[in-house]
Amino acid sequence: MTSNPLLKDAQWPPFDAIRPSHVAEAIDHCLARGRQEIQRLMAQAPEKIQWLDLEGFKREDERLHNAWSPVSHLHSVADSEAWRGAYNAALPKLSDYATEIGQNKHLYAIYQALHQQPLDQIQRKIVEDALRDFRLAGVSLPEAQKNRFKTLARELSELGSKFGQNVLDATMAWHHHITDKRLLAGLPENTLAQLAQQAKSRGLDGYVVTLDQPIYVSVMTYADNRDLRQTLYHAYTTRASDQGPNAGQFDNTPLLMQILKLRHEKANLLGFPNYAELSLASKMAESTQQVFDFLYELVAKVRPKAQSELEELKAFAAEHGVTDLQAWDVSYFSNKLKQLRYDIDQEALRPWFPLPAVLDGLFEICHRLYGINFRRKNNVAVWHPDVEVYEILDDGEVIAGFYLDLYARPHKRDGAWMDECRNRVRWSDGTTQIPVAYLTCNFNPPINGQPALLTHDDVVCLFHEFGHGLHHMLTEMDMPEVSGIRGVPWDAVELPSQFHENFCYQAEGLRLVSRHIESGQPLPDTIIEKIIAAKNFHAALAMIRQLEFGLFDFHLHADYDPSRPKDPQAVLDEVRDKVAVIKPPKYNRFQNSFSHIFAGGYAAGYYSYLWAEVLSADAFSKFEENGLFHPQTGRAFRKTILAKGGSEDPLSLFRQFRGRDPQIDALLRHTGIIQCNG
Ligand SMILES: [Zn+2]
Numbered sequence: 001m002t003s004n005p006l007l008k009d010a011q012w013p014p015f016d017a018i019r020p021s022h023v024a025e026a027i028d029h030c031l032a033r034g035r036q037e038i039q040r041l042m043a044q045a046p047e048k049i050q051w052l053d054l055e056g057f058k059r060e061d062e063r064l065h066n067a068w069s070p071v072s073h074l075h076s077v078a079d080s081e082a083w084r085g086a087y088n089a090a091l092p093k094l095s096d097y098a099t100e101i102g103q104n105k106h107l108y109a110i111y112q113a114l115h116q117q118p119l120d121q122i123q124r125k126i127v128e129d130a131l132r133d134f135r136l137a138g139v140s141l142p143e144a145q146k147n148r149f150k151t152l153a154r155e156l157s158e159l160g161s162k163f164g165q166n167v168l169d170a171t172m173a174w175h176h177h178i179t180d181k182r183l184l185a186g187l188p189e190n191t192l193a194q195l196a197q198q199a200k201s202r203g204l205d206g207y208v209v210t211l212d213q214p215i216y217v218s219v220m221t222y223a224d225n226r227d228l229r230q231t232l233y234h235a236y237t238t239r240a241s242d243q244g245p246n247a248g249q250f251d252n253t254p255l256l257m258q259i260l261k262l263r264h265e266k267a268n269l270l271g272f273p274n275y276a277e278l279s280l281a282s283k284m285a286e287s288t289q290q291v292f293d294f295l296y297e298l299v300a301k302v303r304p305k306a307q308s309e310l311e312e313l314k315a316f317a318a319e320h321g322v323t324d325l326q327a328w329d330v331s332y333f334s335n336k337l338k339q340l341r342y343d344i345d346q347e348a349l350r351p352w353f354p355l356p357a358v359l360d361g362l363f364e365i366c367h368r369l370y371g372i373n374f375r376r377k378n379n380v381a382v383w384h385p386d387v388e389v390y391e392i393l394d395d396g397e398v399i400a401g402f403y404l405d406l407y408a409r410p411h412k413r414d415g416a417w418m419d420e421c422r423n424r425v426r427w428s429d430g431t432t433q434i435p436v437a438y439l440t441c442n443f444n445p446p447i448n449g450q451p452a453l454l455t456h457d458d459v460v461c462l463f464h465e466f467g468h469g470l471h472h473m474l475t476e477m478d479m480p481e482v483s484g485i486r487g488v489p490w491d492a493v494e495l496p497s498q499f500h501e502n503f504c505y506q507a508e509g510l511r512l513v514s515r516h517i518e519s520g521q522p523l524p525d526t527i528i529e530k531i532i533a534a535k536n537f538h539a540a541l542a543m544i545r546q547l548e549f550g551l552f553d554f555h556l557h558a559d560y561d562p563s564r565p566k567d568p569q570a571v572l573d574e575v576r577d578k579v580a581v582i583k584p585p586k587y588n589r590f591q592n593s594f595s596h597i598f599a600g601g602y603a604a605g606y607y608s609y610l611w612a613e614v615l616s617a618d619a620f621s622k623f624e625e626n627g628l629f630h631p632q633t634g635r636a637f638r639k640t641i642l643a644k645g646g647s648e649d650p651l652s653l654f655r656q657f658r659g660r661d662p663q664i665d666a667l668l669r670h671t672g673i674i675q676c677n678g
Contacts, residue, residue: 004022004025004026004029005017005018005022006018006022006023006026006066006067006070006071007026007029007030007063007067009063009066010066011401011422011433011434011436012380012381012389012401012436013066013069013070013381013421014381015070015074015381015382015383016381016382017381018070018071018074019082020080020082020083020085020086021082021086023071023086023087023089023090024086024089024090026067027064027067027068027071027090027093027094028093029067030060030063030064030067030068031064031093031094031097033060033063034057034060034061034064034097034101035097035100036060037056037057037060038057038101038104038107040056041053041054041057041106041107041110042104042106042107046106046109046110046112046113047113049110049113049114051114051117051119051123052428054110055427055428058480058481059427061480062423062425062433062480065420065423066422068090068094069419069420069421069422070421071083071086071087071090072087072419073383073419073421073438074383075087076412076413076419076440077383077384077405077411077412077413077440078383078384078411078412079165079168079411079412079413080411084165087161088158088161091154091157091158091161092154092157092158094157095150095153095154095157095158096150096153096154098137098153099137099138099149099150099153099154100150101137102133102134102136102137102138102139103134103137103138103139103141103146103149103150104139105139107134108131108134108139111127111130111131111134112131114127115127115128115131121647121648122477122479122482122647123479125482125487125646125647125648125649126479126481126482126487129481129482129487129646130481132281132282133282135270136270136278136281136282137149137153138269138270141269141270145269148265148269149266149269149270152262152265152266152269153266155258155262156259156262156263156266159255159258159259159262160259160598160599160600161599162255163240163252163255163256163259163595163598163599164413164595164599164600166240166250166251166252166255167239167240167250167252167413167592167593167595167599168411168413169240169250170239170240170246170249170250170593171210171211171212171239171414172210172211172410172411173246173249173250174210174211174235174239174245174246175198175202175208175209175210175211176208176209176210176231176232176235177199177204177206177207177208178195178206178207178208178209178228179205179206179207180206181206181207183225183228184207184223184225184228185223185224185225186222186223186224186225187218187219187222187223188218188222188347188350190218190347190350190444190447190453191214191215191218191219191222191444192207193447193448194214194215194218194444194445194447195207195208195209195215197447198210198215209228209232211232211235211236211239212408212414212442213408213414213415213442214408214442214443214444215408216232216236217331219232220232220233220328220331220332221331221332221335221346222332222335222347223332226322226328226329229328229329229332230326230328232328233327233328234587237327237584237587237588237589237590238587238588238589238592239589239592239593240252240589240592240593241253241589241592241593242589243587243588243589244587244589251592252592252593252598253589253592255598256568256591256592256598257565257568259598260275260556260557260560260565260568261560261562261565263275263278263557263560263603264557264560264562265562266278274288274557274558274559274560275557275558275560275603275604276288276291276554276557276558276604277558278604279557279603279604279605280604282489282490283489283490283491283605283608284489284491284492284611284649284650284651285491285607285611288554288558291554291607291611292551292554292558294607294610294611294664295547295550295551295554295607295610296551297664298543298547298610298664299544299547299551299578299579301668301673302540302543302544302547302668302673303540303544303579303581305540305673306540306541306543306544306581307581309538309540309541310541310581310582312337313325313330313333313334313337313538316333316336316337317329317333320333320336326585327582327584327585327588330582334538334541338534338537338538341534341537342530342533342534342537343530344527344530344531344534346455346456346457347455349455349456349527349531350453350454350455351453351516351517351518352514352515352516352517352522352523352527353453353454353455353456353458353459353513353514354450354451354452354453354454354515354517355406355446355451355452355453355454356451357513357514357515358454358459358462358513358514359404360512360513360515361509361512361513361514361515362462362463362466362513364512365503365509365512365513365629366466366470368629368631368634369629369631369634369635369637369638370470370474370634370635370637370638370642371394371631371634371635371638372392372393372394372399372474373392373393373394374390374391374392374393375390375391375393375398376388376389376390377389377390377391377401382403383405384405384409386405386406386407386409386445387403387404387405388403388404389401389402389403389404390402390404392473392474398434399434399435399473399474400424400434400435400436400437400472400473400474401434401435401436401437401473402436402437402438402439402469402473403421403436403437403438403439404439405438405439405440405441406439406440406441406442406443406452406462407441407442407443407444407445407446407452408442408443408444408445409445412440412442414442415442415595416440416441416442416461416462416464416465417440417465417468418437418438418439418440418465418466418468418469418472418497419437419438419440420435420436420437420438420472420484420485420486421436421437421438422434422435422436423435423472423480423483423484423486424473424475424476424477424478424480424483424484425478425479425480425483426478435472435473435475435483435484436473437468437469437472437473439462439465439466439469440465441458441461441462441465443458443461450517451517453517456504456531459504459513460501460504463500463501463503463504464497464498464500464501465497466500467496467497467498467499467500467501468485468493468496468497470496470500470642471484471485471488471493471496471497471641471642471645472484472485474638474642474643475642475643475644475645476639476643476644477643477644477645477646477647479647481646482645482646482647483645483646484645485645485646486645486646487645487646487647488645488646488650489646489649489650490601490602490605490608491605491607491608491611491612492608492611492612492615492650493608493612494608494609494611494612494613494616495612495615495616495619495641495650495654496616496641496642497616498609498612498613498616498617499616499619499620499637499641501616502616502620502623503628505531505532505535506532506628507525507528507529507532508628508629509628510522510523510528510531510532511523511528535672536671536672536673539671539672539673540671540673541581541582543610543671543673544579544580544581545580546609546610547579547610548575548576548579548580549594549606550606550607550609550610551575551578551579551607552571552572552575552591552606553594553596553597553602553603553604553605553606553607554604554606554607555571555574555575556568556571556597556604557603557604558604559571568591569589569591572590572591610667613667614662614663614664614666614667615650615654615662617666617667617669617670617671618654618658618662618663618666618667619637619641619654619657619658620670621666621670622657622658636657637657640653640656640657641653641654641657
């Protein structure tokens with residue numbers, strides 16, 4: 001059994017040895033040990049159990065996490081038939097096990113008894129969260145309903161997984177071969193090189209356009225060829241749906257209908273009128289009304305500005321001969337207008353942002369803010385040659401580590417995210433596990449032996465994910481339930497991520513992350529000024545889109561009626577009628593690849609981005625007042641927001657840092673949607 005690499009008690013998973021064939025054995029082993037621990041606890045009267053008696057059970061839980069985390073990660077970044085099979089086979093076992101624990105009355109009684117004992121503040125928070133989670137797993141339900149809940153949980157986990165797999169398959173299933181380079185006019189050299197590479201890897205001459213995110217974004221932004229933009233837009237926005245070039249293949253429509261139905265039933269079982277209410281039971285927002293009020297208040301404030309931004313864009317496009325601005329024209333003309341107004345272009349900035357320079361700058365910024373240092377680690381196994389590994393040092397001691405997997409490639413999911421590889425834990429005997437993070441992005445890979453050259457948007461994205469990473473890695477909590485992002489309400493997790501984006505829009509920050517690939521010089525002040533001036537360009541259009549997604553998600557879950565389930569498309573259309581200023585074409589099936597809410601953790605929670613942006617913008621304003629790298633302010637942010645994980649509620653942590661409640665106007669000021677004195 002010890003030969004199974006997933007079961008090695010290793011700080012860094014042995015990725016060179018892990019195979020799909022290890023999964024079933026490792027998971028079965030961990031679940032059996034976990035069940036043994038539960039039996040041991042159940043052999044004693046609940047009120048006899050002391051806090052420390054739970055540690056054996058928690059250790060098994062951590063062992064299970066450590067075995068599963070590499071599996072789940074490889075399934076996301078190195079997908080194959082074998083990995084998918086192993087992953088899918090384990091899902092129902094994990095779901096059943098989680099439900100079993102959540103519905104175990106004896107364990108529930110143990111936590112209820114602990115709740116009566118004298119506890120410190122962190123223990124109390126852990127016990128209260130646990131009691132809530134028992135209730136949300138149906139611990140108090142009659143037996144038949146418990147079983148139904150278990151079935152629902154398992155089916156939902158499988159449906160979510162299938163949803164994500166369909167999106168990946170649909171993304172990879174489409175490509176467009178072009179031999180006439182003239183059809184690609186306007187595309188930057190960097191993109192052309194990627195397209196040529198795509199063709200070569202398929203044994204074709206010329207160029208191949210794919211739905212890989214960096215390629216999609218580049219074509220939509222730069223291709224002068226309107227037909228090409230439309231073709232790509234059509235293929236991209238109909239992925240995994242009943243529309244588009246692969247209509248009906250990988251179609252997620254029945255899955256998302258089923259997901260909504262089962263979520264609603266699950267909420268009802270637990271006594272909630274709908275899934276949105278269930279979602280909020282573990283979030284910072286207090287009621288569905290509060291979320292709707294928050295979102296619609298923003299709509300009212302932002303929409304007029306978005307409308308005027310659009311009018312201006314339409315006029316600009318008309319000057320260039322396009323009098324019927326379409327969805328596939330928006331990025332293109334928006335970028336042209338931005339170039340004209342600010343003389344700034346993402347592609348032209350690439351030479352200033354070679355990856356090594358960006359990392360140096362990122363690390364230096366973190367050093368100044370939090371006093372930490374970084375060190376490359378070479379003797380660690382990885383899953384792909386592009387992956388780099390680093391350690392974080394504090395006072396010379398290694399306190400955390402992370403994997404950087406930054407480039408787009410086939411069989412890797414799109415988007416960018418942070419995930420937990422190892423959590424910080426310190427057991428009662430003093431043994432410690434340091435936190436390790438996976439940081440995953442989908443940037444253009446390096447070409448022609450040069451380091452990867454990032455756009456400024458890429459740099460912002462990296463800072464965002466790194467912010468999540470720091471939340472996970474700079475935690476000082478010893479207990480696994482509240483270390484890192486664990487125990488943090490989902491609508492507050494985007495605080496550290498969005499907070500760190502701000503450093504990419506400050507002169508000092510920009511100088512630190514830039515170093516021209518040829519001259520070795522940092523960005524000159526003239527360009528820095530332009531980047532900062534352009535920061536809020538079309539900010540209202542961007543925010544109105546986030547509001548559209550957030551409201552769609554929330555209405556979808558809050559208004560669900562099982563007797564007459566609405567077509568999600570109809571819900572989306574209604575939201576768009578009220579909110580959107582740009583109406584996409586009828587065939588657009590954005591919802592069919594909306595993995596955030598159907599295959600990720602954002603169900604009835606997409607509003608979290610904007611919710612947390614109020615917190616992050618307001619937190620950052622303290623740095624604007626005190627100085628960007630003001631050491632005490634940086635240390636205070638680390639010690640409150642980053643260090644304390646889920647050990648206190650986020651509002652209280654925010655107040656400790658800011659000295660007052662968050663203000664919604666901070667967000668609007670920050671994005672230039674309202675003026676400072678208005
Ligand atoms: Zn994020």
